[in-house]
Amino acid sequence: ILNVEQSPQSLHVQEGDSTNFTCSFPSSNFYALHWYRWETAKSPEALFVMTLNGDEKKKGRISATLNTKEGYSYLYIKGSQPEDSATYLCAFVGDTGFQKLVFGTGTRLLVSP
């Protein structure tokens, strides 16, 4: 059974704080790691697709790193804004031949003004 874990489960920060979350996944049979942002009542939004060990990706104030050898990825948000409030999901893709996403349970972020 594949186990993808995210921590913390929830986080409450003040506007302007920087924050980071962790996604842990199996280090064997790795193919890709996806990050999504899911705001209430909206569609999950794709943030990053990461495939190579040592990958670093950035989108505005959000960035992510990947370590496939030890099986973890970090998502960073610099200078959090209230509009960053959402659930952040990571999803592991193994080399099964088709690209099924195996999701963690998510980190719920609340940014207060």
Added chain:
Amino acid sequence: DTGVSQDPRHKITKRGQNVTFRCDPISEHNRLYWYRQTLGQGPEFLTYFQNEAQLEKSRLLSDRFSAERPKGSFSTLEIQRTEQGDSAMYLCASSLVVAGRQETQYFGPGTRLLVL
């Protein structure tokens, strides 16, 4: 809007009734996925289609569940004889698979099902 759409957004039904959900993917996408999210969990894979062919089904998908994608366009997910345990958010995603490239799956807003 050219994103993935799902209908209905919310469905309340009584135990034992049948329900059907629809997903319209991004038009040029050849893969379509269904996922289910229950309270406190991340979304879990149910099934996927490559064009009109259903190629993989999760063990989560009991005999009461059936999915179709006629003509490789929209997809429907039907649940027969619903049970309270079927209450969940049902998500659809689509992607364009190009050989040698990691695909991004684009999600719809989901259909939230409540079985009373």
